[in-house]
């Protein structure tokens with residue numbers, strides 16, 4: 241599965257968001273460092289298409305795809321030098337596929353701010369600087385280690401060191417690797433370093449209930465994100481935590497009262513999905529209707545491999561019906577009669593929403 245680390249300064253609302261996402265009810269207290277151990281929650285991906293397919297097929301079981309969220313201990317200034325929970329924080333975040341950076345965009349005198357004022361620009365810079373310095377540290381250690389190997393003429397080491405030498409000054413200026421412009425080959429060459437500032441990142445602007453409009457803090461985050469080509473998701477984490485506590489029926493009523501079409505969390509989860517370049521295909525059997533996660537651009541055998549590696553190895557063909565056709569034509573039989581049921585081979589590139597069935601050799 242794929243995971244997304246939730247980071248941000250202490251007291252910006254990370255635990256509140258994480259709790260709402262997982263409804264796990266871990267403590268969110270008005271106290272920096274209250275989230276010490278990384279907490280992991282597996283969150284179902286909201287997808288109305290899955291409900292629609294289940295209505296049609298009436299399976300015994302319905303399984304959504306999921307995204308893992310990791311609540312990472314609060315970062316403070318100096319973390320890259322090992323202050324606070326710095327080293328632990330950085331090790332945890334290195335393991336994640338993407339980063340959700342929570343930024344405080346709400347005023348509340350009852351909630352202490354670590355720097356004593358709500359200032360999204362300074363907060364974002366603090367976090368980004370620590371991440372860049374952590375990457376710089378990894379680069380410098382890497383260069384030191386490679387110097388000797390390069391002398392032996394190892395081609396791979398030479399290529400890696402050339403890239404590390406090139407990016408070192410950029411990081412030393414506190415700039416993220418995202419903005420360096422490494423090409424795909426270069427990124428592959430240094431992948432094993434797990435650089436933090438290369439990870440796909442979104443900003444979660446944590447606003448008050450009435451802070452979605454006319455909120456200068458939110459405007460600031462939007463401007464910063466636009467300059468970095470990053471995504472912003474405005475959410476009121478406190479409200480989301482309340483919504484998450486409600487039973488389904490109550491929740492629907494509450495959302496309607498608030499004029500919301502869906503919980504804000506659904507936008508967070510979908511944004512995480514988009515950030516990672518992921519899409520969904522479905523299997524729709526009478527036993528189980530299920531959503532599966534696959535990278536955009538994946539071929540049919542790769543999609544089969546998500547279910548089981550044997551499906552990929554022994555792949556023969558995929559039976560495919562597009563989601564819209566499947567629903568409009570009342571399922572597989574209807575799709576067959578209308579000529580919308582296709583057999584696809586090894587080079588077929590999966591489309592978002594495809595309803596698939598794989599044929600394979602064992």
Ligand code: GDP
Nearest residue numbers: 250251252253254255256268269270348477478
């Ligand atoms: P963390 O240290 O980043 O994990 O922050 P927490 O999630 O523990 O939140 C710190 C405090 O801020 C708690 O008292 C929360 O109830 C409060 N809080 C979180 N989100 C909001 C929000 O959107 N509005 C307001 N007013 N308070 C919030």
